[in-house]
Amino acid sequence: MLERRQEQNWFTSDICNEAGIPYLKISLLDFGMYFLLTYNDGAEFLIEHSGANIYVTSRKNQTLEDLVTYLVGPLLGFVLRLRTVTCLHASAIVINNKVIAFTGDSGTGKSTTAAAFARLGYKVLSDNMIPIVERGYNFLAQPAYPHLRLRSGAVQALFGSSDALPMIESAQPEWDKRFLDLNDVSYRFQRNPLPIAVIYQLDNRSEHNRAPYIEELAPEQQKICLEVNTYKNYMLDNRMKDIEYALLERMLRQIQVRNLVSHTDPAHLYKLCETVLQDYDNLLPVHNRNIKAP
Known part of the structure; x- marks a missing residue:
């Protein structure tokens, strides 16, 4: 996993779980070369600023379907936005x-x-x-x-x-x-x-x-x-x-x-x-x- 250098907040969701943890937090890492998307269920996705590659980490109890739901939904949408596709x-x-x-x-x-x-x-x-x-x-x-x-x-x-x-x-x-x-x-x-x-x-x-x-x-x-x-x-x-x-x-x-x-x-x-x-x-x-x- 990439060392979290120069981490800057990009977006923090207003929606939180019972523990007060935001549903989603997006950070800029390594002088803006990467986006880190952290969900409150433990899933994390590191995306190159170009949108060329996505790296995934997750909790042990998360299923492949859990991660695919992110990948074909909000992650794909975010990558398309990085490529200026509405x-x-x-x-x-x-x-x-x-x-x-x-x-x-x-x-x-x-x-x-x-x-x-x-x-x-x-x-x-x-x-x-x-x-x-x-x-x-x-x-x-x-x-x-x-x-x-x-x-x-x-x-x-x-x-x-x-x-x-x-x-x-x-x-x-x-x-x-x-x-x-x-x-x-x-x-x-x-x-x-x-x-x-x-x-x-x-x-x-x-x-x-x-x-x-x-x-x-x-x-x-x-x-x-x-x-x-x-x-x-x-x-x-x-x-x-x-x-x-x-x-x-x-x-x-x-x-x-x-x-x-x-x-x-x-x-x-x-x-x-x-x-x-x-x-x-x-x-x-x-x-x-x-x-x-x-």
Whole structure:
């Protein structure tokens, strides 16, 4: 392990465990050549400033799945940010070779919505994080890993039993995620980048019989929605933020952000899918309407 020379605080999480230890602390080491990410479960990750290499240490009782969850989530997001790649905190599906993204706070149903579309036969492109690459007037969503991580309640709603999918092994007792393998012949995974067509912000759920429903957002609201729903944006320095905000402004010239209010009752999940499909169909030019089944 690298000697901790010239350690400087980069970021300290406001969220702490019962012992008062921050959920995450990021330090600069060795005159800024490395980032050290220390989580309060004992996992530590040393990342070169270039993002070229990641070194891992962990507690003995942590599983491979515990570490992989970090590596394919916040660690990958941080490395992409070091390479000035903006990432949305969102899940994504594909309709007619265009990406439909679902963003929102943790627990609003991004993965669950993607899984409902997967059950209907639509391709899934990403779960929880979407790296974006600008190509001309298109903003291409890059595929992630061919799986979805779902809470037991979502598995119950989609499959009729919370045990229908395997539990992801973890040393953390509060961990409650199950694994949907998109390589399974029952599902379809999008393996190539595609342009984003529309972004739906998953808002707070409603018991109103009108739900699920979709609302238009004013331009300023769309901007705020994108800014607060980029992945791990608390890790950014001022230079990274400037790059990100400029890209988001260009995105909003091409892509709408709309508000999606789901129902509190999981039985309405597939109605939510129908609502999204109808709304997206209405957004298309007349000659492109009537979305075909996958």
